[in-house]
Amino acid sequence: MGTDMTGDTVTTEEEANTTPSLGVSEALGDERILQTLGANTFELRGVNVYYGDMLAVRDVSLNIPHNEITAFIGPSGCGKSTLLRSLNRMNDLIPTARVTGDVLYHGVDMYGPKIDPVQVRTVIGMVFQKPNPFPKSIYDNIAFGPRILGMKGDLDEIVESSLHRAALWDEVKDRLKDNAFGMSGGQQQRLCIARAIAVQPDVILMDEPCSALDPVSTGKVEDLMHELKEEYTIVIVTHNMQQAARVSDLTAFFTVAAMDESSSRTGVLVEIDETRSIFSNPKDERTANYVTGKFG
Amino acid sequence: MTTDPGYSSRVAMPPRTRTAVGGAREVTEAMLSTGDRKKRVRGLILYSLLLLGLATALVSIAAMITWAIIAGWPRLSLELFTNVPSVVTPEKAGYRTAILGTLYVIGGVILLIVPLGVGAAVYLEEFANPRNPFNRFVDLNIQNLAGVPSIVFGILGLAFIVRGPLSLGFVAAAGSLTLALLVLPTVILASREAIRAVPSSIRDGSLALGATVWQTVSRQVLPAAFPGVLTGVILAVARAIGEAAPLLLVGAVTFVTFDPQFFEGGYSTLPTMIYSYAKRPQEELQVLAAAGVVIMLVLLILINSVAIYLRNRFERTW
Numbered sequence: 177m178g179t180d181m182t183g184d185t186v187t188t189e190e191e192a193n194t195t196p197s198l199g200v201s202e203a204l205g206d207e208r209i210l211q212t213l214g215a216n217t218f219e220l221r222g223v224n225v226y227y228g229d230m231l232a233v234r235d236v237s238l239n240i241p242h243n244e245i246t247a248f249i250g251p252s253g254c255g256k257s258t259l260l261r262s263l264n265r266m267n268d269l270i271p272t273a274r275v276t277g278d279v280l281y282h283g284v285d286m287y288g289p290k291i292d293p294v295q296v297r298t299v300i301g302m303v304f305q306k307p308n309p310f311p312k313s314i315y316d317n318i319a320f321g322p323r324i325l326g327m328k329g330d331l332d333e334i335v336e337s338s339l340h341r342a343a344l345w346d347e348v349k350d351r352l353k354d355n356a357f358g359m360s361g362g363q364q365q366r367l368c369i370a371r372a373i374a375v376q377p378d379v380i381l382m383d384e385p386c387s388a389l390d391p392v393s394t395g396k397v398e399d400l401m402h403e404l405k406e407e408y409t410i411v412i413v414t415h416n417m418q419q420a421a422r423v424s425d426l427t428a429f430f431t432v433a434a435m436d437e438s439s440s441r442t443g444v445l446v447e448i449d450e451t452r453s454i455f456s457n458p459k460d461e462r463t464a465n466y467v468t469g470k471f472g
Numbered sequence: 473m474t475t476d477p478g479y480s481s482r483v484a485m486p487p488r489t490r491t492a493v494g495g496a497r498e499v500t501e502a503m504l505s506t507g508d509r510k511k512r513v514r515g516l517i518l519y520s521l522l523l524l525g526l527a528t529a530l531v532s533i534a535a536m537i538t539w540a541i542i543a544g545w546p547r548l549s550l551e552l553f554t555n556v557p558s559v560v561t562p563e564k565a566g567y568r569t570a571i572l573g574t575l576y577v578i579g580g581v582i583l584l585i586v587p588l589g590v591g592a593a594v595y596l597e598e599f600a601n602p603r604n605p606f607n608r609f610v611d612l613n614i615q616n617l618a619g620v621p622s623i624v625f626g627i628l629g630l631a632f633i634v635r636g637p638l639s640l641g642f643v644a645a646a647g648s649l650t651l652a653l654l655v656l657p658t659v660i661l662a663s664r665e666a667i668r669a670v671p672s673s674i675r676d677g678s679l680a681l682g683a684t685v686w687q688t689v690s691r692q693v694l695p696a697a698f699p700g701v702l703t704g705v706i707l708a709v710a711r712a713i714g715e716a717a718p719l720l721l722v723g724a725v726t727f728v729t730f731d732p733q734f735f736e737g738g739y740s741t742l743p744t745m746i747y748s749y750a751k752r753p754q755e756e757l758q759v760l761a762a763a764g765v766v767i768m769l770v771l772l773i774l775i776n777s778v779a780i781y782l783r784n785r786f787e788r789t790w
């Protein structure tokens with residue numbers, strides 16, 4: 177994750193131009209963002225996530241760099257989705273879920289007393305495993321976010337540009353008023369991505385976005401991710417190691433480990449590195465076993 | 473097709489069945505054929521019992537409608553809707569004031585049950601913590617309330633609405649309140665069902681865009697649950713229209729010959745008016761009662777058809 181000075185400067189200007197309308201600045205303070213932009217979007221320090229008394233993810237520390245794609249991989253139950261959902265406080269919706277440690281977003285503690293989870297989610301969008309379009313028209317699916325956030329500007333324009341950026345415009349421009357349920361699964365998922373883009377977030381979290389899609393649709397979503405990383409920081413959870421290898425710049429490998437003092441199994445971070453290194457030259461033996469398919 | 477002589481022998485039927493294969497076929501056939509005669513008879517008996525149950529329901533409904541039409545035939549005309557009730561000139565009496573009374577009472581019921589029922593359902597489904605003992609108590613009691621006999625609500629209405637704390641007197645508003653209490657559990661239960669049927673992925677999608685819980689409920693969950701809620705309301709209204717017992721206790725028994733008002737003066741409704749006519753000895757009034765039954769049945773069938781139509785029209789599989 178080398179930092180390229182010129183690239184960062186450009187990004188900062190873009191970010192400064194796009195932020196005022198959406199309210200990152202109000203939520204988190206302009207200065208703070210500008211200082212840290214180009215470095216890490218997220219910095220996690222000693223993060224634990226609990227469900228009730230059960231520790232689901234233990235002591236995770238990692239950095240998620242700006243405008244890159246970071247993949248979380250690992251076996252089922254290793255807490256990668258749980259960790260992802262703690263990045264935009266979706267875990268708050270589960271009454272028993274609790275996060276300790278520091279989740280810093282551009283240097284701001286996301287679980288600080290002044291932080292409103294609703295505001296957090298306007299800046300950090302999410303795409304889910306199963307496409308979940310609203311039971312409304314394609315147009316209204318995209319327009320919902322801008323409407324509830326009271327975004328200024330021409331709604332038609334926002335809808336069109338969001339669909340363009342999600343590479344969906346040409347397929348749906350003649351049926352914007354049709355119900356989104358009539359689309360194919362792959363189109364629905366790209367609609368959900370367009371919907372997330374429409375509120376101009378800073379980060380897009382993707383929780384196994386392609387697991388319900390066929391290979392062709394998966395390919396389209398992956399192409400899309402490559403384009404989107406120009407503007408957004410993307411964190412993707414995936415079960416598909418080829419996908420992680422294809423799309424991500426950084427890969428974090430998680431696994432399930434039994435804790436010493438109890439028999440409950442907890443997710444832990446094994447290592448995070450450039451994707452190339454994870455797949456060709458992993459430092460940890462467990463990573464090597466997993467990426468080569470020997471992991472049981 | 474001269475290639476591969478082995479191919480046709482693999483695909484085509486063998487020229488004759490060898491004994492061993494034939495035996496295997498008999499065994500298989502015996503295994504798969506309907507063997508046990510007793511089992512078959514038992515199945516038939518059960519099937520005819522089910523048909524009998526269905527037939528009983530259909531025949532009694534048909535008999536009721538036929539009786540009402542035959543008995544009320546001499547008086548079935550539009551005059552029924554426009555003429556005021558009377559026992560002095562039974563041949564000219566109608567249901568005008570009772571129909572107006574029903575419209576007033578039911579109008580009030582709808583105004584009350586929609587916000588209260590939907591509000592309670594939204595609270596219980598979206599906001600209340602199901603583990604909280606108080607909420608569980610409320611939950612259990614709503615289901616029990618739906619099964620309480622309607623006359624009990626009549627007594628409640630008499631004690632608390634007509635007299636007691638509210639002291640509205642014997643007016644249409646009191647009838648509305650009483651019937652609203654009676655059907656409120658039905659509306660709450662149907663609305664909860666409809667809200668629960670909206671998948672949580674819709675809520676997640678909305679919340680992940682930065683919508684508040686309230687925005688999510690009002691703009692995503694309720695619109696998606698709307699058909700189910702509407703069906704529940706219509707069925708509740710259908711039940712309220714047909715109720716007579718609780719209304720007898722809260723004043724709808726007056727023999728009104730003038731158009732009713734909502735907050736003042738006596739009122740009557742279709743079912744209570746039918747009751748008033750039916751209990752009198754004159755032959756003409758018996759005919760009039762039967763004609764009233766026809767009006768009610770037609771009204772109820774219409775309302776229920778609308779409910780069924782809406783349910784089928786908007787029903788969504790997720």
